[in-house]
Amino acid sequence: MKEIDQFTRKLNTEEDTRALGLEIAYALEPGDVVALIGDLGTGKTALTKYIAEGLGITEEINSPTFTIVKEYRSGRLPLYHFDVYRLGSGEELLDIGAEEMLDGDGVCVIEWADIVADVLPDDALAVQLAYGENEGERTAEFL
Amino acid sequence: MKNGHFLTLGIETSCDETAASVVADGRFVMSNVISSQIDIHTAYGGVVPEIASRKHLERVNDVIGKALDDAGVSAKDIDLIGVTYGPGLVGALLIGVAAAKAMAYACDIPLVGVNHMHGHIAANYLEHHELEPPFMALIVSGGHTEIVNVPEYNKCEKLGGTRDDAAGEAFDKVARVIGLGYPGGPKIDRAAKEGDKDSIAFKRVYLEHGSLDFSFSGLKTQALNYLNQQRQAGREINVNDVAASFQEAVVEVIADKAVMAAEKYGQKRIVMAGGVASNSRLRALMEEKAGAKGIDVLKPSPVLCTDNGAMIASAAYYAFRAGEKPDLELDAIPGLEF
Numbered sequence: 001m002k003e004i005d006q007f008t009r010k011l012n013t014e015e016d017t018r019a020l021g022l023e024i025a026y027a028l029e030p031g032d033v034v035a036l037i038g039d040l041g042t043g044k045t046a047l048t049k050y051i052a053e054g055l056g057i058t059e060e061i062n063s064p065t066f067t068i069v070k071e072y073r074s075g076r077l078p079l080y081h082f083d084v085y086r087l088g089s090g091e092e093l094l095d096i097g098a099e100e101m102l103d104g105d106g107v108c109v110i111e112w113a114d115i116v117a118d119v120l121p122d123d124a125l126a127v128q129l130a131y132g133e134n135e136g137e138r139t140a141e142f143l
Numbered sequence: 144m145k146n147g148h149f150l151t152l153g154i155e156t157s158c159d160e161t162a163a164s165v166v167a168d169g170r171f172v173m174s175n176v177i178s179s180q181i182d183i184h185t186a187y188g189g190v191v192p193e194i195a196s197r198k199h200l201e202r203v204n205d206v207i208g209k210a211l212d213d214a215g216v217s218a219k220d221i222d223l224i225g226v227t228y229g230p231g232l233v234g235a236l237l238i239g240v241a242a243a244k245a246m247a248y249a250c251d252i253p254l255v256g257v258n259h260m261h262g263h264i265a266a267n268y269l270e271h272h273e274l275e276p277p278f279m280a281l282i283v284s285g286g287h288t289e290i291v292n293v294p295e296y297n298k299c300e301k302l303g304g305t306r307d308d309a310a311g312e313a314f315d316k317v318a319r320v321i322g323l324g325y326p327g328g329p330k331i332d333r334a335a336k337e338g339d340k341d342s343i344a345f346k347r348v349y350l351e352h353g354s355l356d357f358s359f360s361g362l363k364t365q366a367l368n369y370l371n372q373q374r375q376a377g378r379e380i381n382v383n384d385v386a387a388s389f390q391e392a393v394v395e396v397i398a399d400k401a402v403m404a405a406e407k408y409g410q411k412r413i414v415m416a417g418g419v420a421s422n423s424r425l426r427a428l429m430e431e432k433a434g435a436k437g438i439d440v441l442k443p444s445p446v447l448c449t450d451n452g453a454m455i456a457s458a459a460y461y462a463f464r465a466g467e468k469p470d471l472e473l474d475a476i477p478g479l480e481f
Contacts, residue, residue, distance in 0.1 A: 040316055045360060
């Protein structure tokens with residue numbers, strides 16, 4: 001992964017979220033893992049959409065909660081978009097065959113990554129999303 | 144073939160359920176076995192998804208065996224095997240596809256792959272024996288919110304879908320934050336009956352003019368904001384009112400867009416499919432809004448709304464009849480489109 005300035009971002013508008021997504025996408029290399037952590041509604045899927053845009057992916061990115069992972073191949077690198085909300089542990093993530101995606105030809109973006117933290121690589125880029133001071137505002141902190 | 148009827152075995156393992164069914168002549172359910180219904184004693188009570196491939200592997204042979212037994216037939220009576228080959232989770236799909244291929248090869252039965260979404264639509268052929276295309280289909284479930292034009296059997300044109308969360312997913316997530324728990328859809332449906340749907344003004348999200356797409360993520364955030372504001376102000380939260388108002392905001396947009404699609408394409412019928420098609424308020428509102436335009440609404444019984452093998456058998460039957468070539472080289476395609 002190329003270097004990213006790891007200061008805490010204020011995401012006051014959709015455009016701020018987009019800028020962060022594009023910045024992360026630019027830094028990504030094959031085998032990289034982005035671990036997104038944050039409550040319901042803090043913008044994990046939204047940030048993923050912009051990471052996908054930055055990778056040049058043209059398909060519609062929608063929530064993979066139901067099938068746990070969706071795969072997109074129209075960009076600069078393959079994107080494996082996980083949402084592990086319904087899983088109970090890292091072991092369950094490996095049970096569905098995630099190992100070859102985590103260590104694969106593409107990049108993984110994982111929503112609710114704290115649930116499966118025990119099986120993620122040490123060098124994963126962990127981003128904590130949280131509600132900001134005012135309605136509509138969010139913050140993104142690198143962990 | 145048994146007693147002059149063409150028998151199709153349908154196998155479904157795309158996500159949480161291991162399921163198999165025998166269907167006669169593409170329309171009549173002879174057996175319908177769904178693993179989560181047999182194994183009611185699982186340690187997790189069905190809350191933890193059984194998406195693990197090994198869970199499907201442990202069950203698939205028993206489920207197929209039970210489907211044949213329940214139908215009172217044996218493998219040699221089966222004329223066609225249909226199996227879901229996408230969309231879904233790759234490991235889960237592979238188990239069903241491998242089991243179907245092995246059986247097709249060993250028993251010399253033709254095998255066709257079925258798109259899971261075509262299966263959901265075909266569930267209506269099992270419920271409504273006279274139903275034939277053309278019609279408009281509305282598929283609403285935990286993973287999908289889609290409007291599909293169906294000009295003929297197994298021909299599907301997707302007109303719109305969700306841009307973020309599926310309707311069922313939005314129900315599950317909001318149910319969790321208001322403490323109703325899992326499964327969210329039925330729980331919200333029940334709570335909403337005791338609540339006032341006009342008590343909270345959640346904004347309906349229709350997107351661009353004429354769009355048949357959906358977006359429920361913002362509505363989820365609206366609900367969260369409302370709960371936070373109430374808590375900060377120290378006001379009591381009426382869970383039934385939140386459930387009713389939230390549900391109304393979801394189903395009103397779905398019903399409006401489904402009716403809009405039917406009108407635009409000149410369809411006189413809308414068929415509903417998927418787990419959320421069981422939602423009582425969506426059913427009522429669909430009938431009200433479609434009825435006002437002279438459009439009929441059809442829906443399958445709840446057991447055919449959720450993932451099952453019978454719908455796969457029906458879709459396979461019509462694909463085979465339309466001349467689809469049997470394929471022993473079939474592979475799972477997780478990202479399969481319509």
